[in-house]
Amino acid sequence: MTRSALALPARRRLSTSTALAVLALLLALAVIAALATGPVPLSPGRVLAAIAGDAPLRDVAIVQALRLPRTLAAAVIGAVLGVGGAVMQGMFRNPLADPGLLGVSAGGAMGAVATIVLGAALLPEWSRPHAGAAAAFAGALSVTLLVQRLATVEGRVLIGAMLLAGIVFNALAGAVTSAMIFAADDMQLRDILFWTMGSVAGATHAKLVLVAAASLPLLLAAPLLCRALNALILGEREALTLGIPVERVKRLAVVLVALAVGASVAAAGMIAFVGIVAPHLCRLARGADHRFVLPASALVGATLLVAADTAARTVLAPAELPIGLVTSLIGGPFFLALLLRQRLAVDGS
């Protein structure tokens, strides 16, 4: 019998590590393309020289000061969204699940938008730029934990109840956000747009560090999560009898994902579809084994968001599109096409 790794038989040509290396290369290409693209086009060679500091001052400034921070932010946030989506989908045993379902994004946006509108009156001037991110983080975490708490009965997290609670809190958080938008003035509306449609334009080192630090626990738990999520494909009871502490894993997964994705919302607002499209692409390519899907979703999510950010700042230059708009515009139809293709494949067999 051939050795397999939970993968589709027709696609066992590449080993997991080779496939991941290919995806890492794609990400590197996307990053170089992003650094090369802009009002001042640079060749890939000049980009690499500028990264090394071995280039004209102007090139170094453009690459290191202007393009690199937001490109790195796009990569890190895309990776977090990709892994967060993959973990949620594995846990819910549903390919359409997304951290957004648990209220992470809506809670984060609500926190940020409320700070923008109410903060003008309540907060001291100096604290306002940080207050938005802090409130987004707090909103994301508290809504998610509340959803999980509501769905916990006698120590068990009921997945169906969690989805319903997530939908309810998404609607409530959306309503609060809408009320704030209704009360906002023109200047505030601009800021609000940033949170509800997302942007990595404001990327700073501090924000990058926040997202990286908040993602670290998820990264460290990933190997443990892989085994649990693979067993969960069979079902909760099956995973339990295979020795997986299912309830602990579910609680842990939700908290870790909320932490990481909450930080990403705090840094870049709501960015849709990356969490659904990236893991889906990975599973289509090499099957459902989470030992591949989790790291691959990080790489694909990063690549997608770097590409989307490049598009967001060049398509209408010098104006800039919100990145969430780009991911939705590209991701939506793309996802629909995937679904249709899959349906045709099933019908045709």
Next chain:
Amino acid sequence: MIEARGLRVARGGRVLLAVAELSLAQGAVTGVVGPNGAGKSTLTRVLAGELRPDTGTVRLGELPVAAIPPAELARRRAVLPQSTMLGFPLTAEDVVRLGRTPHAGAASAAEDEAAIAAAMEEAGVIHLASRMMATLSGGEAQRVQLARVLAQLSGPDPATTALFLDEPTSSLDLAHAHAILRAASRRAVQGATVLAVLHDLSLAAAWCDRVLVLEGGTIVADGAPHAVLDEALVSRVWGISVRRLEGGSARDIAFLAA
């Protein structure tokens, strides 16, 4: 060998299970029969260590199941449920491979491969290895799941293992149902403790060395199938008057609604 004492499970004031004492011998297939809601699944879950009873203890070998670490318990006892809906598409071999989950770090890759191959051979699913589970019939899929639990128990001395089958044949045709129970019975011959929840009394009589008849959460009859499952008991417990037909052997009985 499984021993239970003073088991009691109640939910919302209703007693689902009350079993004072129960001992399952190794090397035998014990059947659990009874009408819907009699507590068959609850008993299985409690004995398998999936559900903690409100009171009472279950021992697997010499240790209480609650005291055995989850992975260690999973290497010694497996549960085959009625049917399994996969969250994501997998091949048959992938599913069997997941049976080795509790052996991660405890068994070598070669041992895993050998266990997977042997289990698929025993369940008769080698020819299905590369098929996607969604394309299999219910009976084929259930035999793949059987291979998964056999792979899960491969490693420790069979005499220290326990196999639970929770209505494993409810949606299967006759040939598949017998194939599943034949494999379970082989496992018992090797020394394992086997418990099977069954709806079909003929199937229970054919494959079980002993049956427990459950009614309202308590064991109302216990013994060899042909001795226990008489017309009076079946008629009373299931609430339908039946006639028992007997074939050539003691294991060969059937019930007709009279």
